[in-house]
Amino acid sequence: MLCVRQLKRLSLGPIDLDLQAGDIAALTGPSGAGKSLLLRAIADLDPNDGKLTLHNQARTDMDAPAWRKRVMYVPAHAGWWADTVEPHFEGLSRSTVKDTLHQVGLESTALGWQVQNLSTGERQRLALVRAVAHKPDVLLLDEPTSGLDPDNVARAEKLITACAADGLGIVFVTHDLDQAERLGNRHLNLTDGRLAEVSA
Amino acid sequence: MTGVYLQLGYIDLAIASVLLLLAGGLSVAMNLGLEKSLGIAALRTAVQLTIIGMVLKILFALVSPWWTGLAALVMVMLAGYEVTARQTLKLKGGWGYSIATTSMIVAGGIVTILALTTAVRPEPWYDPRFALPLLGMMLGNTLTGVSVGMERLNATLKREKIAIEARLALGHTRRDAFRPYVREAMRAGLMPIINAMSAAGIISLPGMMTGQILAGVDPTEAVKYQILIMFLIAGTTSIGALMAVLATARRLSDERDRLRLDRLKDGAR
Numbered sequence: 050m051l052c053v054r055q056l057k058r059l060s061l062g063p064i065d066l067d068l069q070a071g072d073i074a075a076l077t078g079p080s081g082a083g084k085s086l087l088l089r090a091i092a093d094l095d096p097n098d099g100k101l102t103l104h105n106q107a108r109t110d111m112d113a114p115a116w117r118k119r120v121m122y123v124p125a126h127a128g129w130w131a132d133t134v135e136p137h138f139e140g141l142s143r144s145t146v147k148d149t150l151h152q153v154g155l156e157s158t159a160l161g162w163q164v165q166n167l168s169t170g171e172r173q174r175l176a177l178v179r180a181v182a183h184k185p186d187v188l189l190l191d192e193p194t195s196g197l198d199p200d201n202v203a204r205a206e207k208l209i210t211a212c213a214a215d216g217l218g219i220v221f222v223t224h225d226l227d228q229a230e231r232l233g234n235r236h237l238n239l240t241d242g243r244l245a246e247v248s249a
Numbered sequence: 250m251t252g253v254y255l256q257l258g259y260i261d262l263a264i265a266s267v268l269l270l271l272a273g274g275l276s277v278a279m280n281l282g283l284e285k286s287l288g289i290a291a292l293r294t295a296v297q298l299t300i301i302g303m304v305l306k307i308l309f310a311l312v313s314p315w316w317t318g319l320a321a322l323v324m325v326m327l328a329g330y331e332v333t334a335r336q337t338l339k340l341k342g343g344w345g346y347s348i349a350t351t352s353m354i355v356a357g358g359i360v361t362i363l364a365l366t367t368a369v370r371p372e373p374w375y376d377p378r379f380a381l382p383l384l385g386m387m388l389g390n391t392l393t394g395v396s397v398g399m400e401r402l403n404a405t406l407k408r409e410k411i412a413i414e415a416r417l418a419l420g421h422t423r424r425d426a427f428r429p430y431v432r433e434a435m436r437a438g439l440m441p442i443i444n445a446m447s448a449a450g451i452i453s454l455p456g457m458m459t460g461q462i463l464a465g466v467d468p469t470e471a472v473k474y475q476i477l478i479m480f481l482i483a484g485t486t487s488i489g490a491l492m493a494v495l496a497t498a499r500r501l502s503d504e505r506d507r508l509r510l511d512r513l514k515d516g517a518r
Binding site: 092093094095096112113114115117118121122123124126127128129130176179180183 | 409411412413414415416417418419420421422426429503505506507508
């Protein structure tokens, strides 16, 4: 589905990667190895070189916003541009948002909350819901559960698994090898700018 | 001219300079250490204005479109330098200077030429006696608008990086993601001229009008000129600030809708 060839950017690559529908690939590696930079480069958020295709359609044939709607990056620290939660979900199907909120243990009243009062865990879950509700083809998750308590880690992992079952391809960064084992059906390692498949 | 024009002699200036000696004396007495800067600044004022007085006299006598144009170009280029000189964050590679100068050439040029050919109508239209002071007043004010607008946009885009990239990552265009910050920068750039127009005549008597009145012009005539100038300045500042802010926004993003803060550098000199 997602095919990455010779991806390069400063201190990274060249990197090849094939992601299939239903894949949940754990991405591990030492701090500073460039895991976030790799996900950002795939989403085309930083200048980079390489041939990327999604369903055989080249990234260069799509404008950048269209590419990012289908290959969606969720940073470890989510950004908010309005005072309340709701405007961040503008244009998304209300019922999808509501369902997805439920799956991570939030009520739809959360849409009325003030962003500045959100806890780290609430921000992280809302950012995951926001991305999932866009129904992308690929999700690039940067430490999606780092700020969550065990119950909410379990809920978030369940949502990620459900997305993959729906046919999404997912890459998630984690420092937790147990989580890599538990949630991922593939394991990638990035060290010194080189990506390698870790065999089970 | 309707009133009396009282010519100033060098004795009159010498008397005024006594006040400066007084200020210098205060600085020494109170140990402020400002006497040297004060002296140099006063000397600069006298020398710079004397030179520009002579230059203007020559230019006014020539009434040449080429010399007038050259003087205008020098003025705009100095204004461009002033815009970027004190910015704390600036675009790399001379882009800040180029954007500021181009915006002011276009805005100042359009409005000055428009005013000369429609409202003021000297003969010939490029008569430097009208063209250069008009352009000077446009530039002096537009410079502030352009400088404040660009500075604000640079600072806000840097501060709001996470929020902007969140929108870009969700597939928003750079235009959508930047819109609130472009608007904020424009507001900041236009605030000084809006304040000046609101306060004109109530809180402050604008300098040009005061100068004309001192030179013997009928106050109601001086007021008409001042209103014209205020409108021209507002027009130039709006066009200049809008151009500069939009060009800066373009430079801080790219055709793949990325935020390019790597094109920004700390500018504190």
